[in-house]
Amino acid sequence: MPQRADTYPKMLNDVVRYVLLFLLAFLLFGLILLIFGKDPIQSYKDIFTSTLGSTYGFSEVIVAMIPMLITALAVALPWRVGLINIGGEGQLYIGAAFATWGALTFQNLPAWILLPLMMLLGMLGGALWAFIPGYLKAIGLVNETIITLLLNSVAPLIVGFLIFGFWHSPMDTIKTANFVPAALLPNFFDTRIHLGLVFGLVLLALFWFVMKYTRWGLEMRAIGGNPQAARRSGIPLKGYLIIVMCIGGAIAGLAGMAQVSGFYGVLLLNFSMGLGYMGFLISWLAGGQPLGILLMSFVIAIIITGGNLLQLTRDLPYAAINILLAITLFAVLARPIVFEREKA
Amino acid sequence: MMSTSKSNDSQSAKEPLITLRGITKSFPGVIANDHVDLDIYGGEVHALLGENGAGKSVLMKILYGFYHADAGQILLNGSPISIQSPHDARNVGIGMVFQDLNLIPVFSIAENIALFLPDLKTVLNQKEIDRRIIEISERYNLKVDPHTLVSQISIGEQQKVEILKLLLSDARLLILDEPTRVLAPHEVEALFGVLDNLRRDGYAIILITHKMKEVLECSDRISVLRSGRVAGTMLRAGASEDKLVALMFEKALAGLEINPKDGTDKALEPLLELRDVETHGEGIGTGLKGIGLKIYPGEIVGVAGVSGNGQKELCDVVLGMELCTKGQKLLYGKDLTNHSIQTMRKNGVAFIPENPLSMASVPFMTVLENMALTNTWRYARQGGFSMDWKAVKADVEETEKRLGFDVTLYALAKSLSGGNLQRMVILREMIHTPRLIIASYLTRGLDVKSAIAARQALVQARESGVGIMLISEDLDELFTLSDRLIVLYNGKIVGEFKPEETDIYEVGHLMTGHEVQHAAKS
Numbered sequence: 001m002p003q004r005a006d007t008y009p010k011m012l013n014d015v016v017r018y019v020l021l022f023l024l025a026f027l028l029f030g031l032i033l034l035i036f037g038k039d040p041i042q043s044y045k046d047i048f049t050s051t052l053g054s055t056y057g058f059s060e061v062i063v064a065m066i067p068m069l070i071t072a073l074a075v076a077l078p079w080r081v082g083l084i085n086i087g088g089e090g091q092l093y094i095g096a097a098f099a100t101w102g103a104l105t106f107q108n109l110p111a112w113i114l115l116p117l118m119m120l121l122g123m124l125g126g127a128l129w130a131f132i133p134g135y136l137k138a139i140g141l142v143n144e145t146i147i148t149l150l151l152n153s154v155a156p157l158i159v160g161f162l163i164f165g166f167w168h169s170p171m172d173t174i175k176t177a178n179f180v181p182a183a184l185l186p187n188f189f190d191t192r193i194h195l196g197l198v199f200g201l202v203l204l205a206l207f208w209f210v211m212k213y214t215r216w217g218l219e220m221r222a223i224g225g226n227p228q229a230a231r232r233s234g235i236p237l238k239g240y241l242i243i244v245m246c247i248g249g250a251i252a253g254l255a256g257m258a259q260v261s262g263f264y265g266v267l268l269l270n271f272s273m274g275l276g277y278m279g280f281l282i283s284w285l286a287g288g289q290p291l292g293i294l295l296m297s298f299v300i301a302i303i304i305t306g307g308n309l310l311q312l313t314r315d316l317p318y319a320a321i322n323i324l325l326a327i328t329l330f331a332v333l334a335r336p337i338v339f340e341r342e343k344a
Numbered sequence: 345m346m347s348t349s350k351s352n353d354s355q356s357a358k359e360p361l362i363t364l365r366g367i368t369k370s371f372p373g374v375i376a377n378d379h380v381d382l383d384i385y386g387g388e389v390h391a392l393l394g395e396n397g398a399g400k401s402v403l404m405k406i407l408y409g410f411y412h413a414d415a416g417q418i419l420l421n422g423s424p425i426s427i428q429s430p431h432d433a434r435n436v437g438i439g440m441v442f443q444d445l446n447l448i449p450v451f452s453i454a455e456n457i458a459l460f461l462p463d464l465k466t467v468l469n470q471k472e473i474d475r476r477i478i479e480i481s482e483r484y485n486l487k488v489d490p491h492t493l494v495s496q497i498s499i500g501e502q503q504k505v506e507i508l509k510l511l512l513s514d515a516r517l518l519i520l521d522e523p524t525r526v527l528a529p530h531e532v533e534a535l536f537g538v539l540d541n542l543r544r545d546g547y548a549i550i551l552i553t554h555k556m557k558e559v560l561e562c563s564d565r566i567s568v569l570r571s572g573r574v575a576g577t578m579l580r581a582g583a584s585e586d587k588l589v590a591l592m593f594e595k596a597l598a599g600l601e602i603n604p605k606d607g608t609d610k611a612l613e614p615l616l617e618l619r620d621v622e623t624h625g626e627g628i629g630t631g632l633k634g635i636g637l638k639i640y641p642g643e644i645v646g647v648a649g650v651s652g653n654g655q656k657e658l659c660d661v662v663l664g665m666e667l668c669t670k671g672q673k674l675l676y677g678k679d680l681t682n683h684s685i686q687t688m689r690k691n692g693v694a695f696i697p698e699n700p701l702s703m704a705s706v707p708f709m710t711v712l713e714n715m716a717l718t719n720t721w722r723y724a725r726q727g728g729f730s731m732d733w734k735a736v737k738a739d740v741e742e743t744e745k746r747l748g749f750d751v752t753l754y755a756l757a758k759s760l761s762g763g764n765l766q767r768m769v770i771l772r773e774m775i776h777t778p779r780l781i782i783a784s785y786l787t788r789g790l791d792v793k794s795a796i797a798a799r800q801a802l803v804q805a806r807e808s809g810v811g812i813m814l815i816s817e818d819l820d821e822l823f824t825l826s827d828r829l830i831v832l833y834n835g836k837i838v839g840e841f842k843p844e845e846t847d848i849y850e851v852g853h854l855m856t857g858h859e860v861q862h863a864a865k866s
Contacts, residue, residue, distance in 0.1 A: 213731065
């Protein structure tokens with residue numbers, strides 16, 4: 001296969017490019033730190049020691065990575081059939097709400113029944129939420145991008161309504177009562193890393209396998225590559241659009257379930273703060289490639305955890321870390337050309 | 345502008361207008377042009393002939409600034425120039441008419457032309473533009489009404505507008521990429537008349553084409569490209585079809601072998617029957633009106649018509665891509681009206697669309713993967729968890745042997761030239777001996793050799809009892825291959841003949857909507 005020979009330098013090229021892009025972003029952020037009157041070198045040292053420099057720090061990075069890894073997959077899968085799912089945020093909320101309903105209603109079930117049930121509920125919630133844009137897209141009525149985006153602001157309101165109206169704990173109006181232990185995902189190695197990591201990794205492997213080896217992967221890639229040709233080849237386009245969108249939603253819903261059951265242990269008002277959008281960003285940066293998603297979610301997790309720490313130790317406003325993220329995003333999207341490439 | 349081109353006339357005999365020297369261009373794995381030298385003189389029609397992938401299009405795209413040559417020089421009137429973009433090309437008077445015409449349908453002819461003018465003022469002087477259009481169009485017999493919307497004129501007229509566009513923008517070299525492909529016979533004659541006039545006024549014209557007859561009819565000199573090199577250049581006077589074929593291919597070709605047609609056995613049940621089928625015309629599409637059509641096993645039904653008269657809709661209705669709003673579609677007597685495409689395909693319907701790039705291939709997949717797309721269920725193993733690529737490969741290879749042409753399996757589809765893509769699609773659709781083949785513009789973009797192979801494949805299929813609907817604008821092709829001919833005009837069947845009952849001119853007139861009453865005799 002001739003194209004195999006080309007992949008190696010291309011990959012090297014990509015790696016060098018991304019490393020340079022991140023360096024550029026860090027350089028720019030260093031300038032902003034200077035403007036804030038902070039010592040950039042010291043700050044970067046802090047970020048490093050607080051993330052990769054210690055076991056605890058590393059585990060916190062993984063914890064932050066889990067939901068973003070999963071929501072990135074919720075974007076990457078529909079992307080393969082050409083659907084742009086910005087709705088990870090909303091699907092995550094609805095998934096979390098469904099899972100919470102399970103946790104609150106079936107408190108007496110043992111963990112080995114309750115947890116799978118919550119997972120299924122979370123996925124069902126996300127899938128239902130994604131069915132709306134998926135169906136409307138398939139019948140050719142409206143663009144899925146707009147609808148998923150708009151539904152993102154609806155979902156947290158529904159969760160708020162459920163919490164305020166029905167589920168809030170006696171002491172608190174903005175969250176439910178703590179989940180019973182059976183409704184909590186188990187943690188690993190005495191850290192806050194929870195079973196959600198396994199969900200993410202299994203889904204990632206599954207995504208890679210399905211796309212590369214199965215009939216459905218082939219058909220989905222065909223739809224993404226040329227919907228008209230796929231349709232004329234007898235591949236059921238509408239069915240795929242709806243089902244893949246729902247699966248994407250289900251994945252985001254699972255992220256929501258993992259977040260409430262593994263991280264918070266409670267359903268909190270506005271708990272996500274952009275995890276779904278972060279997933280979109282990661283998937284975009286990674287070009288929808290499984291390995292890239294893993295790497296990118298890790299890198300973004302480092303930035304976010306490091307940023308939280310800067311906020312504490314260096315007294316930086318939280319917004320500062322958003323600036324770093326924004327600069328990163330800008331650097332990658334602008335894609336300054338590092339090496340001249342042959343335009344064929 | 346006219347005066348400059350006229351004064352060139354006298355020099356043109358001595359010095360070429362454009363000279364290509366040692367043009368070399370390679371793409372990963374392919375050398376598209378290998379040290380090509382070519383002289384184009386003012387006042388000549390220079391035909392560029394060659395097999396698919398011989399490098400004609402790439403060479404012209406280099407000249408027009410789409411690609412950059414790896415090596416070599418372009419000289420204008422003897423001095424080297426650098427053409428980095430189509431914009432540069434237009435600045436030095438090189439213009440190109442593409443196969444797929446590039447007009448904006450909702451604009452009027454004048455607006456389309458104005459957009460292209462190099463000296464377009466900020467405030468349009470509509471009258472001045474109209475005057476120039478009318479002046480030039482009358483001079484070259486390219487009469488158009490500047491105020492008509494492009495969406496309302498025929499393909500042939502659109503082509504005229506494209507040529508006008510170039511003339512008004514002071515082009516002196518016109519590159520026409522397969523201009524006759526979309527034209528009816530009498531329109532082709534008109535086009536050649538226009539080229540004649542242009543040649544007389546000193547314009548240089550490069551004509552890219554596959555059609556040998558046209559080359560001999562209208563060009564002054566003929567250059568043949570083979571595998572990226574110039575295999576030879578000859579004057580028309582010294583050229584013959586045999587000589588050109590010998591230059592294009594190393595060995596002479598076997599012609600198309602068609603066994604004498606035996607009368608189709610009408611006692612058999614039709615494979616496909618359309619009963620009074622109607623569709624909505626979507627957008628600029630033409631809705632079908634009252635289509636009644638039967639296709640029997642072992643016959644080729646040719647569908648003649650100028651493109652855009654319902655051919656696409658007819659194919660799509662049979663395939664199941666478009667829904668019937670009225671009427672019935674029966675396959676082997678079973679009512680399959682508005683069933684899914686997958687059902688139709690599983691029932692043995694194969695489809696070779698008019699545009700393999702947009703309608704039948706996924707660019708970022710390999711050819712092998714593309715081959716499996718219409719039959720994913722057949723190659724899926726373990727309930728879909730894996731694909732049997734060996735079986736796909738074996739099937740493709742077997743079909744390659746049967747049809748007598750082949751494709752590279754592991755290249756990405758987007759790296760294939762138009763003709764190779766068409767071959768890929770033809771191969772794919774023939775893999776599982778279909779029962780009904782819908783072939784739309786089967787030989788479009790194919791060179792002579794592949795075109796013969798593709799037609800041979802259809803004839804082979806017919807002999808084994810397959811029913812075929814062949815849509816084409818190449819009337820010669822239709823008359824040679826078809827057992828029956830129907831003519832589509834404006835979404836209706838306006839004539840049905842046996843090829844021996846009629847001639848090209850009668851069909852040509854029906855295609856363009858003349859004398860419908862007179863000729864609709866059967």
